[in-house]
Amino acid sequence: MTLTPNFPISTERLRLRPFTRGDVDGVFAYRRREDVARYLFDVPLSREECALAIQQRIGQVALEAEGDRIVLAVELASNAALVGEVSLIWRSVDARQGEVGWIFDPAYQGRGYATEAANAMLDLGFGRGDLHRISARCDVRNEASWRLMARLGMRREAHFREHAIFKSAWDEEFIYAILWQEWKARRSGISN
Template sequence: MSYLPDYPIVTPRLRLRPFTRGDVDAVHEYRCREDVALYLFDPPLSREECALAIHQRVLQTEFHQEGDKIVLAVEEVERARLVGEMSLVWRSADARQGEIGWIFHPMHQGRGYATEAARALLALGFEGAGLHRIFARCDARNTSSWRLMERLGMRREAHFREHALFKGEWDEEFIYALLHREWRTE
């Protein structure tokens, strides 16, 4: 399967679009923060590290083979201001599985942007790419993330306790998922 979405993806308040090199400063504003990096695999990023990440993301816009990623900038339509990012990773070709993820600037949290953007990306995965199951995972302490998963209609499928060392501590992780047929009933 090859899948190239038609960009931008526009919702009532947001535009999901491929990253550009001009996004480095806006991404650095939130990716340099300790509170944002707390539950991410990466530590807070320097501007140079953000520039390298953006350079990779510019090319992550379509699926050609298992493991490919679609990583999109999320910006407010009204102000054309970048507020976060969404990702969809093609995890299994045979089982038609994907993984969704998000990172939002704390200044823009609590407005429903992540829910709106995630619904658009779920539609892209299920209806555009033809995925059967999309899952998400988060640190069990990341209440806002797992609550978002529940708002999206995802079900908690697993709670892994002390399954890996994460930033020097034992990690607890939740796995949530949604099937295509469940998405259609939303």
């Protein structure tokens, strides 16, 4: 399978599109924040580090081999304001497994944008991507993230306690996942 989406991916209120060099200031607005970096592997980023991250993301627009990722800017359809980013990673070719992720500007949280964008990535992964299972993970303290996973119809499959050192302390992580048939049932309006 090779997955090269047609961009932009449009939802009711959002456009998901490849990053451009012009996105540096928009990404820097939220990636420089300590409250955003708290649960990420990165520390708050400088503007120069954001520019490097954007340069890397510009080429992450297709799934061709295991480990590839699609990382997209999320902007409001109404005014093109950059509100965050979403990703889809191809974790296993043989088992048709993927992983979704997201980072959103706190100024735009609480409005359903992350749910809308993440649903679009699930649609992409299960639809044209032909994945069987898509997972997501987060620090157990990141309640907004694991609540989003639940809203997406994902089930908590694991709670890893003190499994790794993360930012100089023991990490605890939740793993959530949804299967293709569960996604299809949700899209058909059938409850599980």
